[in-house]
Amino acid sequence: MKKTKIWSEIENIQVINGDFLGVNISENSIDLIVTSPPYNVGIQYNSHDDTMSYDEYLKWSENWLRKALQLMKPDGRMCLNIPLDKNKGGQQSVYADITTIAKKIGWKYHSTIIWNEGNISRRTAWGSWLSASAPYVIAPVETIVILYKETWKKNKKGESDITKNEFLEWTNGLWTFSGESKKKIGHPAPFPLELPRRCIKLFSYVGDTILDPFLGSGTTAIAAYKLRRRSIGVDIDEKYFNLAIERISKECKILKGLLWK
Numbered sequence: 001m002k003k004t005k006i007w008s009e010i011e012n013i014q015v016i017n018g019d020f021l022g023v024n025i026s027e028n029s030i031d032l033i034v035t036s037p038p039y040n041v042g043i044q045y046n047s048h049d050d051t052m053s054y055d056e057y058l059k060w061s062e063n064w065l066r067k068a069l070q071l072m073k074p075d076g077r078m079c080l081n082i083p084l085d086k087n088k089g090g091q092q093s094v095y096a097d098i099t100t101i102a103k104k105i106g107w108k109y110h111s112t113i114i115w116n117e118g119n120i121s122r123r124t125a126w127g128s129w130l131s132a133s134a135p136y137v138i139a140p141v142e143t144i145v146i147l148y149k150e151t152w153k154k155n156k157k158g159e160s161d162i163t164k165n166e167f168l169e170w171t172n173g174l175w176t177f178s179g180e181s182k183k184k185i186g187h188p189a190p191f192p193l194e195l196p197r198r199c200i201k202l203f204s205y206v207g208d209t210i211l212d213p214f215l216g217s218g219t220t221a222i223a224a225y226k227l228r229r230r231s232i233g234v235d236i237d238e239k240y241f242n243l244a245i246e247r248i249s250k251e252c253k254i255l256k257g258l259l260w261k
């Protein structure tokens with residue numbers, strides 16, 4: 001197995017290059033996971049194979065969800081960004097299947113946020129055009145499943161930094177904001193900063209420890225830094241590990257002293 005590399009040059013941020021299933025992170029240490037795992041839709045990642053059979057993908061999902069659960073504090077939570085359906089290469093109910101697996105292995109279910117990316121231009125497959133023969137229905141949304149380990153209410157008091165308007169808007173579980181440009185970021189599947197920003201402000205206290213087991217280009221770590229939380233991010237791929245370091249270094253330098261309130 002490849003050796004893991006750790007980058008920790010910026011205070012309160014740790015980036016690990018390694019397979020999440022094999023990395024060494026203390027058990028019972030994480031307050032909140034915000035993550036988007038590979039969707040198994042044939043994306044060309046550098047290291048990860050995104051073309052497993054559906055059964056293999058569910059088994060792999062079970063394995064990482066099991067490991068993630070061990071790392072959580074008893075009141076730890078997870079915001080899991082996954083697709084609603086799989087439309088390419090056979091229709092599958094990805095959201096329903098992964099949520100069922102998470103519950104089976106011990107995660108508790110809280111609720112689901114529907115993220116309306118508003119991306120209808122992606123639409124190319126219609127099945128049978130203007131015919132009832134075999135039309136395709138595709139929802140231009142993704143889900144953010146909210147899960148927790150043992151207790152939903154946090155065990156300790158802490159500092160919340162969410163405003164009244166944000167709280168009113170974000171506790172309505174239909175979120176509308178655009179996706180992120182792959183080209184601009186230089187990663188095949190980044191999520192926009194707005195996604196971890198909302199999850200972190202709504203579900204964690206200032207100073208909490210946020211984990212992203214599939215860090216990609218470093219988005220979760222940047223949002224966590226701006227919001228004065230600690231963060232740990234893991235990516236199996238060296239190229240994305242280096243990209244995350246580059247992005248984090250740049251953003252954190254600019255933002256020193258200008259942290260989000």
Ligand SMILES: C[S@@+](CC[C@H](N)C(=O)[O-])C[C@H]1O[C@@H](n2cnc3c(N)ncnc32)[C@H](O)[C@@H]1O
Binds near residue numbers: 019189191237240
């Ligand atoms: C959907 S992307 C995450 C993108 C990220 N949210 C961002 O904003 O850039 C999934 C990432 O998981 C990584 N990955 C795949 N398998 C992994 C594993 N076993 N351990 C750690 N990272 C893995 C891939 O290299 C890829 O960068």
